[in-house]
Amino acid sequence: MGYRDVAKVGLGGPVGSGKTALVRRLVPELVERDYEVGVIANDIMTQEDADVFRESFADLLPADLVEGVETGACPHTGIREDPSMNLAAIDEFTERHPELDVVLIESGGDNLAATFNPELADYFLFVISVAEGEDIPRKRGPGVTQADLLVVNKTDLAPHVDVDLDVIEDDAATVRGEDPFVFTNCKDGEGVDGVLKHVEREVLFA
């Protein structure tokens, strides 16, 4: 058993876009559906962050299926050019839990060019926040255009930051063509079902 024997879902996106919030929403839903889940968080910075992360899944996942991986201040390298330390962490998961179904790999916050190495993630989500600006999809960063699923999060903030969700929707449809995108408000859980449907259909049932 090793990293090639388990489904791997990457979550990338800029700092503060809601990647961690989405992971926290997805894990209980996946566990509820009887999947055995592992979680890797890149660049959690401090031991305190690591403890908070483990505590948030304490009732859902064994502690040894939650791991932090430091990427030496190179978050994109860790998920793209050289994912070896993430793969090593997944290998440890599968060694201890051969029945593992899926691993969620949360990237450190990065820029719009960050994409996941296909050997690290079978499927990757790129999470952006409406609060980062209405023009994010229009910039056509590789993360936005190449992700398997674009997640536009924090829709509840749109009226407070003068963002028109219709503009984001039109731009996302233009730059992504046939590829899907969803709107979410991870704080309240809105739209998370849509993310789950894509992940289940494209990764877990594939």
Place this chain on the structure above:
Amino acid sequence: MTTEPTAFLTALRLSDSFLPVGGYTASYGLEQYLNEDRIEDGDDLRELITAYLQRVVGPCETVALSNAHAASAAGDLERLLAVDERLHAVTMPREFRESSTKAGAKLCELLESDSSSRDSNASGTQHVQDNSSTPATDGGDIVADFAAAIEADETPGHYPVVFGVVTAARGLSRLESCLAHAHSFVTGLLGAAQRLGRFGHTEIQSVLEALESEITAVCERHVDDDVAAMASFAPLAEIMGMRHEHAGRRLFMS
């Protein structure tokens, strides 16, 4: 001296930060030196890395690498495992051991998998050896056996040891291998320092240039050391490495 292209290109490849073995995640305690404001400028950095070279890279990792290279070239698995075991024993901080064994496993996995394609592509090619002491061995069996031992958790698989095995199989001399490893160790630490502190790119290159003579000196001094001489004496670096396990801020795995 005749340049052997395969060996030369292997040295470049193994010394390059482009090599995907996770080297960019290791600082071997350097992050903690910076966390504790113990490094102010390029001179401090040069002095610290000089100490790493003289007390860790030379008497410990170079000795391990060189002996692993020799054991591998001789096809002696038992000797190779003994080198790996000793390096594990003399590497004190847990995070140093983890960074080294994780990178070692990845290097082994990477180069073992492409050695099979290399063998099929290079059939019939005969390279001219330079004046090194490296025997012309394809290393196939010993590399595979060592990889299997790592995979089965029978040996830790430290990076310098795997490096020695790989370079022996690809025709680098022991000294060339030690130089390539020491150089990449130094550039790894300098890269970590630049990402963590505020060092200019020309300043970092000046430090690297100033360290070249030390890299050469420690490799030449320790390349022929017996495995029993392998030792590390860098108490402060080790303490920094151990404190890093509980650091308030950590961007690196060690």
